Amino acid sequence: MRLQLLNGVRVLEVGENVAVAFCGKVLAELGADVTMVEPPGGSALRRLPPYSQDIPGSGRSILHNWLSASKRSVILNLEDERGRAILCELGKGVDVVVRSHDRGPDAASLQAANPNLTVTTLSPFGPDGPYAAYHANDLILFAMSGVSYYLACPVDDPPTTPPKRNPGYQVGTVSGLSAANATLWALVAGKRKGQGIAVEVSEWEAFTHLLYEQTGHLSDDTLPADRKRVPGAVITIVGGLVWCLPCADGWVLASPREDHQFKQWSEVIEAQEWARQAKFSTPDLREQNAWEIYERSAAWTKLRKKAEVYLAAQEKKVACFPVSQMTDLTGLEQLGHREFWTEVDHPLMRGLKCPGLPIRADGAGTSPSGAPPSPGEHTLAVCKELGLPSEEVRTLWQLGVI
């Protein structure tokens, strides 16, 4: 289901990368009318894995079908001057263009045609500065942001333990989410200014922005100088102790960080005497004695299944969850109950549970999600909306512009 929060906001999406497509996806799910502008032959995203039944081919990219649901598609050859001119014409009829820096007319050209247009441009490093022309993809930006490094920090032997690679297109999706925020900001700022705003999103900056905790430690001069594990030290995050405990059928994470939670946890694992022991009486002392807590906790948890452990802990108001595999998620009753999963209206997507928006909203209307379009499915309709004479449309089609 789409929410009808951004009804009436018209968006053109120009680019063949996940960041641009995810930005468009989020705006479309919030109710905006999003049209993808694809090159002849269709966007490169249509060829991204995973494929339905693992077989590549037209319409078989599961990821693209998910990203493009509820959008429209026009084909436009932006390598051709006439194609670029048509895009500027299309820009007159919309509120927003979300674009990749390396596709089609730039923000200035688009705004010359429509001075009220909001233009959001995504690029790996932003438009200016020493790396403006550098090449990067998710692997590179994940590494340069510091996320690769901190995912493998601390470790026993840094020189033989490489930083972690990106699992997927998270630089793209996070940048797309930031770009959607930037777009809504620019829409309002542009109205206040009486003139469209061109906003630039550097994917490197957008992804680095997540490292608030390390930024704080750097500011306080408490950021470790290297990745080497301090012997015996435990992991705390945002000030809270976390334990990863073995169970009979997997692992759980537990974080009885506050005094009252720790008391409850000691009852869960039948170690009530801890409540009387000074060495566990404060968070700092528990951090010093974290391995003793681990040993006793693990002795209890490893005899039990994950579900028994985390439900017993939650019953006592202690934060505890199983460590899931991706394939476990569709079985989580909580997600099913909240109707989180959506189905994309496409013959090859039937029965596949796809992630929806992470929000439920009371007070906004909803509308059904649309099917992912075939390449150029709406080209003629959009040409008609533009008022292009059918003679001209035929010529442009023959020339391969549309």
Place this chain on the structure above:
Amino acid sequence: MHQRALEGVRVVDFSWVVAGPYCTKLLGLMGAEVIKIESARRAQYKNRGAWFSVLNNSKRSCTINLSSDRGKAVVKRLIAASDVVVENFSTGVMDRLGLSYDDLRAINDDIIYVSSSGVGRTGPGKNWVAYGTLLQGLSGWTSLFSEPNARMEGMGIVPSWTDPITGLWEALTIQAALWHRGRTGQGLYVDLSMLESTITIMADVFLAAVTTGSQNAPGESISPAYAVPHGIYPCKETDAWIAISVGCQSEWEGLCRVLGDPAWSRETDLLTEAGRRPHRARIDGLLAEETSQRSAGALFHELQAAGVAAGPCYGLREVVEDPHMQAGGLFRRLPLADGPTQLTTVLPWSDGTDWRGELFRPPALGEHNEEVFRGILGMSEQEYESCRGDGVFE
């Protein structure tokens, strides 16, 4: 100034820890008047550690004792004069305080009320106690990096992921709700799930796992078939690494040129993209031998000059000191009240000017009590002092 797009939007912010504050920091940078509702009676509000100051720029702070009837009445008066309420307490806390959406809609009918929680405010898990870190485990995020282990080495527990991701979703939702209110005059209740926020941001990985019925081994989740080599390779300095991704023939030729055309790069099998694909592991090994003779910084620029996508594996210190990052201006140093400066971030986008958000230092606990209660609520001196005497502002 037009950049203060949310100027005139007043946000009553009950949120604490990370996800909510990450969101309201963005709103504050966009010009909203964010008023943190805190309490001097509770320890959690006194802990203003390193990350607190990064997440709480551009906000005001009031202390109110919400367990007192007068405190509740004061906060309701403030909400009646506000636009947005943000909270991330455990399920039921706002209801018990008489601050549920229905309670507040009765005093402000177009209020936008955003309730953020671990797994959502409905369903069998609605009362679960959750932290972002633990939700990283529940969401499957940690399974992408390492097998679970007692020391949590390389598991994706750090860096904090679910919290800031939730903050981005939340800020977007509030902006969309404000747009909707501007058009329709209607308020909105939003129930935002941190677990769902985490899953949707990695939809690509999730869809790949459920489509194939299994999940790739941790740390090996993405190697685009066309990109060989594609990975992280050691460099000469201690614990220095470089990410390199070669996606086409011209990039391969650029890589070979930078490496001085080593003998193996001229082997017949490795001359074409199709030829190299079956030799991924061997090429990784040969490339690592080459990179380990070279300095990460120099190799980065040489490869980029040759048209090859490459970048060093930075820690945050290197990120902040990088000349390009400095030129972009994401990180700022801001004077604090008591003298030293604080490193923080501005909005993760730019409009081409120097403006990157309305940035001012984080507030001290209760710093804006007088400004808010007297200025905004119009309390007389007598009423203000009477409330203070009653412990309402604790």
